[in-house]
Amino acid sequence: MKIVSWNINSVRFRIAIVEQFLREAEPDVLCLQETKVIDADFPFAMFRSLGYDHIVIHGQRMHHGVATLSRVPIVADDRFDWQANAEARHVGVRLPNGVRLENVYVPAGGDVPDREVNPKFGQKLDFVARMIDWSRGLDMPTILTGDFNIAPLPSDVWSHKALLKTVSHTPIEVEALDQLQASNDWVDLGRHFHPAPARLHTWWSYRSPDWTVNDRGRRLDHMWATADVAKTATAHTVFEACRSWLSPSDHVPIMTEFDF
Amino acid sequence: MKIVSWNINSVRFRIAIVEQFLREAEPDVLCLQETKVIDADFPFAMFRSLGYDHIVIHGQRMHHGVATLSRVPIVADDRFDWQANAEARHVGVRLPNGVRLENVYVPAGGDVPDREVNPKFGQKLDFVARMIDWSRGLDMPTILTGDFNIAPLPSDVWSHKALLKTVSHTPIEVEALDQLQASNDWVDLGRHFHPAPARLHTWWSYRSPDWTVNDRGRRLDHMWATADVAKTATAHTVFEACRSWLSPSDHVPIMTEFDF
DNA sequence: GGTGTAGAGG
DNA sequence: CCTCTACACC
Numbered sequence: 001m002k003i004v005s006w007n008i009n010s011v012r013f014r015i016a017i018v019e020q021f022l023r024e025a026e027p028d029v030l031c032l033q034e035t036k037v038i039d040a041d042f043p044f045a046m047f048r049s050l051g052y053d054h055i056v057i058h059g060q061r062m063h064h065g066v067a068t069l070s071r072v073p074i075v076a077d078d079r080f081d082w083q084a085n086a087e088a089r090h091v092g093v094r095l096p097n098g099v100r101l102e103n104v105y106v107p108a109g110g111d112v113p114d115r116e117v118n119p120k121f122g123q124k125l126d127f128v129a130r131m132i133d134w135s136r137g138l139d140m141p142t143i144l145t146g147d148f149n150i151a152p153l154p155s156d157v158w159s160h161k162a163l164l165k166t167v168s169h170t171p172i173e174v175e176a177l178d179q180l181q182a183s184n185d186w187v188d189l190g191r192h193f194h195p196a197p198a199r200l201h202t203w204w205s206y207r208s209p210d211w212t213v214n215d216r217g218r219r220l221d222h223m224w225a226t227a228d229v230a231k232t233a234t235a236h237t238v239f240e241a242c243r244s245w246l247s248p249s250d251h252v253p254i255m256t257e258f259d260f
Numbered sequence: 261m262k263i264v265s266w267n268i269n270s271v272r273f274r275i276a277i278v279e280q281f282l283r284e285a286e287p288d289v290l291c292l293q294e295t296k297v298i299d300a301d302f303p304f305a306m307f308r309s310l311g312y313d314h315i316v317i318h319g320q321r322m323h324h325g326v327a328t329l330s331r332v333p334i335v336a337d338d339r340f341d342w343q344a345n346a347e348a349r350h351v352g353v354r355l356p357n358g359v360r361l362e363n364v365y366v367p368a369g370g371d372v373p374d375r376e377v378n379p380k381f382g383q384k385l386d387f388v389a390r391m392i393d394w395s396r397g398l399d400m401p402t403i404l405t406g407d408f409n410i411a412p413l414p415s416d417v418w419s420h421k422a423l424l425k426t427v428s429h430t431p432i433e434v435e436a437l438d439q440l441q442a443s444n445d446w447v448d449l450g451r452h453f454h455p456a457p458a459r460l461h462t463w464w465s466y467r468s469p470d471w472t473v474n475d476r477g478r479r480l481d482h483m484w485a486t487a488d489v490a491k492t493a494t495a496h497t498v499f500e501a502c503r504s505w506l507s508p509s510d511h512v513p514i515m516t517e518f519d520f
Numbered sequence: 521g522g523t524g525t526a527g528a529g530g
Numbered sequence: 531c532c533t534c535t536a537c538a539c540c
Contacts, residue, residue: 467522
């Protein structure tokens, strides 16, 4: 079972490269974030044409929006509002073996890492705090994946020093993500298969004509699993090449293979 | 001497097909309307690379804007404000033989053909009225070309009956254009070479997935010359095929060949 | 239907 | 840098 997470930055605008990726990587399940489309306008046709007939979406107008698409049967499960503002940032499904798959898009958090000056930063921390509450009570085999918008380890960013005051890598965010991981027996599958300080970036800003020149990447996208599920994982891949495809997302897909 | 007029609907967005056209038709002079670019951002490079080194532009932000580009020497001449509102809708040049070439973009005139309800319609009629004043005093060999936004003859539109109340083909606009033509010894070179009711449309709305299906064209673009110049004209061509090029303008180029 | 603008959000 | 929305204008 191959499970992918990809912040696609508009699934309609990106439909061609999503198709290209699905044909090449052939995942069983695809978790998308930032679909930026209401459910009525979701581009079902391409996915169905490739056999992804099981589609669970939680969209909204303009921003955010998540979707989980599968060629094996999945069942819609929960939809948490971890930001308590009705933004479409989570959708959960059950896989055929009963494992829960939680697809999440953590808020970016604005520019200034200060709750007072920048309310978006506070909302991001609150979002993770509510994820921690949920995680503590969790007692089922679960995969938690998506765009967490936090790069926890020094080797998860192109320069630990340069980014200590940059939202996504500030100590307070890293501490929050560490607490989330400690709140259950979560395994960070990316680092499980590619221990730090291996290169494992999943995002490069658009604000550079050529992302490969300075190569200022960050690991914002993650695939976690509870220990019972994690021990069935056999591989984890970051599809860095997708960042150079035509009209790319600023994020690349990550994929974990499970032995079930 | 081959002279072309083309409403290009953004010269920057359309730069590829302009280049394609110049390579295929090889005009000596190109009059563009709706360049939609300020002079500082005009895409000079492509034109210069093809030998169009003589460039006289009258641009503005956002809307309108005209440009005359030539591979034979031209000299900037007048810039009339026939709408008395500082919109960039005209630029005049002198050709090497002294003939004046007036490149004009007549206002579209809005939707409702009523001066009271729709001020844009009044501005269009006022614009033509000022052209008539100018034309009456004209005593030099002159070519007047551009997007006139009026289709004067019944055969200049896909349905005379259906368009009698549609701006561009209303009797009051046709009457204004007739007066303009009568105000000097103007020859309508399109109809000179392709007498009515020959097909001679130059514009098809974007509001149809396939312009060829209903083929609801109009002749909005014109090339006129005073009689002395007109008698040196040898051919007139409408490049209808350009309407099917990739990412086309809604107007196609028209070209007159002169024996000078 | 298509183009330009502006601002929000990333 | 890139996407979305909304609007003006054609």
